[in-house]
């Protein structure tokens with residue numbers, strides 16, 4: 617079994633779109649990977665997603681056949697956190713809720729070995745606060761992958777105030793060893809990417825709410841007018857409207873500035889359970 621920057625075994629918690637993608641990348645690079653989700657249905661969905669993605673990437677020669685078989689053979693699936701006790705790193709990618717993440721890290725901290733690094737893929741929740749819930753804030757860091765993980769180059773690296781420089785260096789080396797580019801951000805609300813991306817998405821919802829244009833015209837305007845791969849409303853559906861809403865609430869609370877207040881229309885979609893692609897309905901129907 618391979619290692620990258622000394623990491624031989626990785627645990628990923630949360631088998632949704634991000635966790636499945638992160639597990640896939642680790643496994644493709646030869647790391648023993650354990651993917652944990654509390655929802656057995658989601659484990660089945662993650663397996664299907666990972667197998668389909670590996671198949672597609674191999675058929676397009678984006679990954680080699682060896683990487684494809686590594687991706688298939690290096691992942692095991694579990695529902696119990698105890699299966700992560702021998703991991704060198706655990707990356708949390710569960711829903712964007714500070715309370716639920718904090719509870720998870722408190723339990724995890726008691727299970728994994730003292731040398732294990734804990735990382736969160738949170739989009740916005742302060743790393744320093746999550747780290748403070750554990751006995752190892754020096755070994756705690758934000759490792760923010762972008763969606764879809766197997767295709768997107770960037771991992772944003774966010775040390776908390778107590779993260780050691782050693783931990784940060786190891787994680788920068790790990791991300792590079794996984795074929796990613798890194799950018800470093802201080803631990804302020806939304807870090808860099810979402811501090812800038814989410815206000816754009818929010819403004820698209822406000823424009824839609826005010827009847828400035830249809831969803832299609834807003835997306836077409838931004839996609840073709842500013843050369844983005846997806847318009848902001850399509851991207852919001854892709855990210856998950858529940859996640860966008862949670863991020864905006866963190867930005868709004870953390871910055872204390874009304875300009876980050878989530879659009880009432882975005883709030884309404886989330887209240888209706890229209891989370892985007894993952895629920896087959898968001899701004900658009902899928």
Ligand code: CAA
Pocket residue numbers: 637668669670672673738739761762763764765766767768809810813845846851855
């Ligand atoms: N694995 C393998 N293949 C995948 C895939 C995956 N996980 N996801 C998509 N693909 C495939 C598609 O199926 C498609 O395959 P075919 O050509 O065989 O149909 C192929 O990739 C290319 O897709 P498309 O032709 O539909 O579109 P594209 O060329 O534009 O690429 C994309 C797709 C990379 C998703 C591109 O649309 C894109 O870059 N979109 C923006 C993504 C983005 O901004 N991500 C960041 C979101 S913000 C974030 O992640 C942070 C946060 O905290 C919220």
Ligand code: NAD
Pocket residue numbers: 629630631632633634635652653654655658709710711712713716720737738739740760761762763854855856859894
């Ligand atoms: P998702 O809703 O697709 O998946 C979340 C998964 O977590 C679900 O499978 C759920 O069953 C599982 N889960 C919930 N509580 C759990 C627990 N206590 N233990 C184990 N599993 C649990 O969400 P996602 O889009 O994959 O986002 C996950 C995280 O990644 C969030 O923090 C989000 O902000 C962040 N993120 C999302 C994106 C994106 O574009 N969606 C991009 C970067 C980062």
